[in-house]
Amino acid sequence: MTFTQLFSPQRIEATKALRMKKVQELVNFLSESSERGEAVDISRASFVTALNIISNILFSVNLGSYDSKNSSAFQEMVIGYMESIGNPDVSNFFPFMRLLDLQGNSKKMKEYSGKLLQVFREFYDARILENSSRIDEKDVSSRDFLDALIDLQQGDESEINIDEIEHLLLDMFLAGTDTNSSTVEWAMTELLGNPKTMTKVQDEINRVIRQNGDVQESHISKLPYLQAVIKETFRLHPAAPFLLPRKAERDVDILGFHVPKDSHVLVNVWAIGRDPNVWENPTQFEPERFLGKDIDVKGTNYELTPFGAGRRICPGLPLALKTVHLMLASLLYTFEWKLPNGVGSEDLDMGETFGLTVHKTNPLLACL
Ligand code: HEM
16 A cells, blocks of 8 residues: 555545444444533544544554543644644744744644654554564455555665654644544534524435434435535635645745745635635625535635645545544534533634644533
8 A cells, every 4th residue: 555545535435434433432422421411522522533533544543532531632742733833933034043942833843743753653663563473464454554654664675764654644643633623623613603504404414314324424425515514614714724834946926926935835725715805705604605506625616725736735635525524414413512501602702723723712612
């Protein structure tokens, strides 16, 4: 398996049962919380699900647990790392100040990434040990991404070294966990703030799945309003508001703007999604705007590019779309949602904290 094959349609289809299982665990956890009458922290719960989906694809283990404090420590490491990379840093404007690290971003980034890389190294060492004592070949269906990377490393012409393996794993975790869960959290926040939209999307799901069924990925294509809700969430709350930073390799003029060589270039998709020249009522959550329109998030409609576009478009896009639709549809199908006592939809806190990903400043708590 190669890097691109990890995201091939066949490979994503092959992990369908895994996604279903992990989403079912989320539903079970939420049912238990609801029996205890507890409000749930949707950010944390959906993060654990996204984390377990990715950690199983990469290492065949669950790295998150709904009960233990471990997953929350991992969550903090990932979020802390993302915030320290994404924070505007004065040294981007005055490079001679980089060494001073006045905001401590560089120190925090090294600290978090060091801890995460340590976790990955332990997985790598354990797998090498396991392989050395293995007598027969591992069954193809049980081989994960770490096996593929070790093959690339140990082949006749080693294509990758251990340092690159660790950093690739770090990229996958950072790119594939928090982005999914913050999208689900924002979608739920908007729906709780717009009860009519919530009813409309739940009615659609109930009609298609009927009672006592399970939400399956094959239902998604029959749920156009759910798809519109998710596009509208990506428009207002793109998980990576500035995409990934680029650097200009040479002086260039684009549409009358001069971009000097070595500039740090950010694409502000958050602002594009709220541009009144492009969108009617840009700050309103109105999924209807997408119904009957061809606009999608796959990088061809430049007004809506939450996954980027072109050569560096997110390679996890097909996996992310399946995961986000499945998680949201299951949450909406299984439960009735309301805000905790005393919080009205008009008081819903919409504060955002910007880093490489954009989060709700205060996690969404909801009752079901
Ligand atoms: C809702 C979920 C997700 C969103 C919104 C998202 C968004 C993005 C964006 C905006 C970029 C940068 C594109 C650019 O700068 O042009 C990116 C890169 C990337 N994403 Fe995602 N992503 C998501 C989920 C995932 C998942 C599930 C994975 C894989 C497990 C993944 C893996 C990656 C990787 C490896 C890159 C770096 C690609 C490169 O440097 O060329 N992403 N993603």
